[in-house]
Amino acid sequence: MGVLDRAFAALYDPILGLAERTGLAEERGRLLGDLAGHVVEIGAGTGANLPYLGSEVARATLLEPVPEMATKLRARLDDERASGTLSVSRIEVLEAPAEALPVGDDAADAVVSTLVLCSVDDLERSLTEIRRVLRPGGALVLMEHVAAHGFRRRVQGVLEPAWKVIGRGCHLTRETLLAVQTAGFDTTEVEPWHLPGGGPTGLVVAGVARNPA
Ligand SMILES: C[S@@+](CC[C@H](N)C(=O)[O-])C[C@H]1O[C@@H](n2cnc3c(N)ncnc32)[C@H](O)[C@@H]1O
Numbered sequence: 001m002g003v004l005d006r007a008f009a010a011l012y013d014p015i016l017g018l019a020e021r022t023g024l025a026e027e028r029g030r031l032l033g034d035l036a037g038h039v040v041e042i043g044a045g046t047g048a049n050l051p052y053l054g055s056e057v058a059r060a061t062l063l064e065p066v067p068e069m070a071t072k073l074r075a076r077l078d079d080e081r082a083s084g085t086l087s088v089s090r091i092e093v094l095e096a097p098a099e100a101l102p103v104g105d106d107a108a109d110a111v112v113s114t115l116v117l118c119s120v121d122d123l124e125r126s127l128t129e130i131r132r133v134l135r136p137g138g139a140l141v142l143m144e145h146v147a148a149h150g151f152r153r154r155v156q157g158v159l160e161p162a163w164k165v166i167g168r169g170c171h172l173t174r175e176t177l178l179a180v181q182t183a184g185f186d187t188t189e190v191e192p193w194h195l196p197g198g199g200p201t202g203l204v205v206a207g208v209a210r211n212p213a
Pocket residue numbers: 042043044045046047048049064065066069096097098099113114115116119120121122169
């Protein structure tokens with residue numbers, strides 16, 4: 001689906017622009033600012049999280065399976081490198097899905113997933129992979145929209161078939177927090193959050209899900 005993937009990659013930053021300016025960017029900073037060591041990001045998209053990786057991050061592995069998004073990501077990385085705005089010197093971009101992470105066992109101190117687990121093809125397998133690469137005690141940093149309740153949930157169900165096409169596989173009614181808990185993560189540091197202007201994706205869970213030590 002080259003045309004839709006190209007359109008999604010081209011429109012992603014403009015579509016999220018208002019949300020970024022009214023709270024999303026701040027939330028990214030809150031979640032990512034204290035990360036350290038080797039950080040692996042799944043579904044890194046156009047690189048919206050890049051500015052929030054601090055100098056304690058020794059190495060960042062940015063994974064993005066869709067070539068059109070990976071192209072935007074590399075371009076942003078080049079721009080930020082050229083303007084000297086990055087705090088992390090060792091960053092690599094690889095085209096890979098969350099279901100098959102090109103990262104060794106226990107190799108990551110943190111895995112970042114922002115607005116991605118809604119779109120992976122196989123949620124259970126992705127979470128198994130994330131646990132495999134995270135060291136014991138490591139952090140899965142989450143910001144994911146989830147299924148709402150009652151009337152809002154019914155609206156999500158009606159919109160979902162078309163949304164999945166436009167949003168390149170994005171599921172509105174995914175019970176992502178439940179899946180993260182079922183995969184064995186400790187989610188006591190994960191809280192509800194509201195994505196500004198998020199419409200049917202407004203109900204979000206955000207925080208750190210811990211890989212048990
Ligand atoms: C809504 S965007 C989020 C981008 C970025 N993480 C952010 O916070 O802005 C979803 C991203 O997940 C990627 N994606 C889709 N399927 C995926 C999969 N199976 N594994 C990893 N990423 C995937 C998409 O290509 C897209 O870049």
